[in-house]
Structure formats: structure tokens, C-alpha cells
Amino acid sequence: MNAEQSLKEIAQEISMCKKCALHYSRKNGVPGEGPSNADVVFIGEGPGFHENVQGRPFVGAAGQFFEELLKTIGMRREDVFITNVVKCRPPGNRDPEEEELQACKGYLDRQLAIIRPKMVVTLGRYSMARYISNAKISHIHGMARRVNGLLVVPFYHPAAALHRPSLRAVLEEDFAKLPELIANTEQVPEYAYEEKNEDQAEQLSMF
Ligand code: URA
Ligand code: SF4
Numbered sequence: 001m002n003a004e005q006s007l008k009e010i011a012q013e014i015s016m017c018k019k020c021a022l023h024y025s026r027k028n029g030v031p032g033e034g035p036s037n038a039d040v041v042f043i044g045e046g047p048g049f050h051e052n053v054q055g056r057p058f059v060g061a062a063g064q065f066f067e068e069l070l071k072t073i074g075m076r077r078e079d080v081f082i083t084n085v086v087k088c089r090p091p092g093n094r095d096p097e098e099e100e101l102q103a104c105k106g107y108l109d110r111q112l113a114i115i116r117p118k119m120v121v122t123l124g125r126y127s128m129a130r131y132i133s134n135a136k137i138s139h140i141h142g143m144a145r146r147v148n149g150l151l152v153v154p155f156y157h158p159a160a161a162l163h164r165p166s167l168r169a170v171l172e173e174d175f176a177k178l179p180e181l182i183a184n185t186e187q188v189p190e191y192a193y194e195e196k197n198e199d200q201a202e203q204l205s206m207f
Helices: 003-016 049-054 061-072 098-115 158-163 166-176 178-183 198-204
Strands: 040-044 081-084 119-123 145-147 150-155
Touching: 003 098, 040 098, 061 158, 061 166, 081 098, 119 178, 150 166, 150 178, 158 166, 166 178
Parallel strands: 040 081, 040 119, 119 150
Antiparallel strands: 145 150
16 A cells, blocks of 8 residues: 555544544544655644534634745645644634543554654644653744654644734744755754753754
């Protein structure tokens, strides 16, 4: 089976999945979309109202802003893989619960194993927590680090900027760093958690 077919199979499984309580209220599972050989995978939180209706990630207001941000660096949503840490909509857009995150984790693990991107960009706290624990997004947003071999760049969630306009410029600045990072992924060394605290991490940032 090739990569594209494997991703389709995962999407099919998600559409029928009952591993957590989120399946009760979903209209459509939202597996994510994009090229099976994408260099960059963006990971959001979970589907919202419109995503649940359409079965596609980031198609509501936050998605529109996300597309605008991509445009500022000459990229289109078709160029990247876009997905979420939970594939079904949490009712009323509440935060996903630990049990749901755990139940859903395997799907994203498998997607990433197939796509093998050069980098993942986490959007918001929940996807950041997949890779980086005990960190404040306000301290480390926009700073690349390598986690178990994978280059991870934590960003604020675009929806956060819709509520807090001051974050708009922050997200724009962080997006502006991406082209150079994508071109130089191999230059970011493995991050040694135990030796460095957050302040040192800021000093170590190359970009
Ligand atoms: N917010 C997310 O985190 N994911 C989506 O797919 C849409 C909005
Ligand atoms: Fe399955 Fe994930 Fe949907 Fe839960 S959120 S039902 S684990 S696909």
C-alpha cells in the first residue's frame, strides 16, 4: 500500500471510530488533509463547528486566518498537511480531555509515520503538549527544537489571535520564520530537556 492509500485507510477508520466519547456527537470525523509527502505538518487542537460539518480541518474562521498566514510566506494550504490532535469535534468546542487525547493519539502517530515530514508546527497548547511538557507557549512560541529526531515548532493557535488581536502580529512573525527553518531543518540540534531550562532554551534558539 502506498502512502496515500495508507492515509486514506486511516481516514476511513476515523470515520467509524468509537474509541472515545467524542464519536457520539460528531457529524464527520476530521482526519486531516494534505500531500502524503508534505514537508510540514500543522497540528491543531480539534475540529470546530464547520470542520465537523464538512469533515475537513481548519475551514472556519480560524482556518481562514491560518490560510492568510500561510499566504504571507508564499504557501498554500495544499502545500502542507493539516490535522488535529483529536479527530472528532469536542461538543461546544470545549477543550479535549486527557482520555480523548490518549484514545486518538494513535491516528496522528500513524499519519506522521507515513508522511515523515521535515517539521511539525503545533498550533496551540494541546498539540504542543504532545512534544513539549512543562513549557509556556508565551516563552517558546516560534522556537524550533528537535524532539526524538523530529523538528517541532510551537505556534500560538490562530483562533487565539481572533480573541486576542495582539497575537496577530506574533503569529505573523512566527510564520515569517518558517521558510528559513524549512530550508535549514538539519541545523537544529536534538534538544536536551534535562540540561536546559526554558530561559536557556531561548538563548539557544538559532532563529
Ligand atoms: N481549530 C482547530 O484546532 N482545528 C480545526 O480543524 C479548526 C479549528
Ligand atoms: Fe476515535 Fe479520535 Fe474520534 Fe475519539 S476523537 S472517536 S479516538 S477518531
